[in-house]
Amino acid sequence: MTTTLTERYISATTDSLPLETQSDVRAELEASIADAIESRLEQGEDPAEAERAVLTDLGDPVALAASYADRPLHLLGPRYYLAWWRLLKLLLAIVPAAAVGGVALVQVIIGAPVGEVIGQAIGVGISATVHVFFWVTLMFVVLERTGSATGHDWDLDQLPEPRPTGAGRSEVVASVVFAGLMIGAVLWDRFRGFVQIDGHARDLQILHPQLWPWALLGMLALLLLEVGLAVLVHLRRGWTTGLAVANTALAAVWVSVILTLLGNERLVNPQFMGLVLPSDGGGPDTARVVVVLFVLSVIGVAAWDTIDGWRKAGREAKHRATAPETGLPV
Incomplete structure (x- = not known):
């Protein structure tokens, strides 16, 4: 038996629907398609052409079935995006970052x-990175298809507080105090020493003795440049x-200086390292761990400081661009 295009279209639409809704959708489609074809026939169209035109206007039956079943045809909709x-x-x-740091530490x-x-x-x-993308996306795809709620509906209390773009007076003061403490610590280490043995201070520096005077003076100059930048x-x-x-540029210079001195074994006094981390009893492995953690800390702090500066510069540029339109002072 030959079936008409309309029957084939309706079957393709209803086959993927739940059984309890198929009969209702079939009856609705039969009536709407018949009315549309009848309207075209009254305008003098050929019956076969009128049927094809009506079914073409309805579109893909799978998409039509999804609209009846209220199924999304996208990976993530605006509700979950x-x-x-x-x-x-x-x-x-x-x-x-945690995975890279952990693996690097273990390998070292x-x-x-x-x-x-x-x-x-x-x-x-x-x-x-690939696993984070895949599993997070998969989780939200499941939420999208099941219609589950995330439990985090937006409200006005979630509006972020205004973030200052410039350096306030407290930041300048903090920068000056930090630089002063660092300069004082370096000079104290050079002329008095921090290490005590048997209750008496010993002329044992933490920093390498060969850093004095030019390398240490250069590092102190970098600290002063950091203060000057905050003031500016x-x-x-x-x-x-x-x-x-x-x-x-300052962050890059800091990282280059610290890592170069560390790589050439000119940053920390070897006598101090031998006192704190003796070579026997697994000391070398401990020293390697300390060095790796120190390097990761130096790079992490420099990267964060650099990113923070560029983010603030970007926010400040947007603020100045929109201030004339909103009446805000530049």
Whole structure:
């Protein structure tokens, strides 16, 4: 028996619907299609052409069935997209970095070559990123298809507080105090020493003796430049692209100086290291762990300081661009 196009179209639409709704949808489609064809026939169209035109206008039967069943035809809709994006950004900022740091630390402890440490860390970082994308997206796809609630509906209390873009007086004071403490600690270490043995201060420096005078004076000059940058940001009432570039350059110089001295074994006094981490009893492994943690801390602080400067410069640029339109002072 030959079936008409209308019967084939209705069957293709209703086959994927729940059994309890198929008969109602079939009756509704039969009536609406018949009315549409009848309207075209009254205008003088050929019956076969009128049927094809009506069914074509209805579109893909799978999409029509999804509209009857209220099934989404997208991966993530607006109801879940923002929650997915916020959680994804948070996890991408934490999980890959933690995985890379952990693997690098383990590889260093077991004495792996530098190339293997870097290769393993990069591989784990890529793998962690892919896994975060996949599993977070899969979780929200399941929520989308099941219609489950995330439990985090937006309200006005979630509006972020205004964030200052410039350096306030407290930040300048903190920068000056920190620099003063660092300068005092360096000079005290050079001329008095921090290490006490048998209750008496011993002329044993933490920093390498060969850093004096030029290397230490150069590091103290970098501290003063950091203070000067904070003061300049405060006086300019905000960050600019030039100040962000200067901040990035200072961070890069700091990292280069510290890592170069550390790599050449000219940063920490070897006598101090021998006293704190003796070579016997597994001392070398402990020293490797300390060095790795120190390097990760130096790079992490410099990266955060650089990113923070550029973010503030970007917010300040947007603020200045919109201030004339909103009447806010620039």
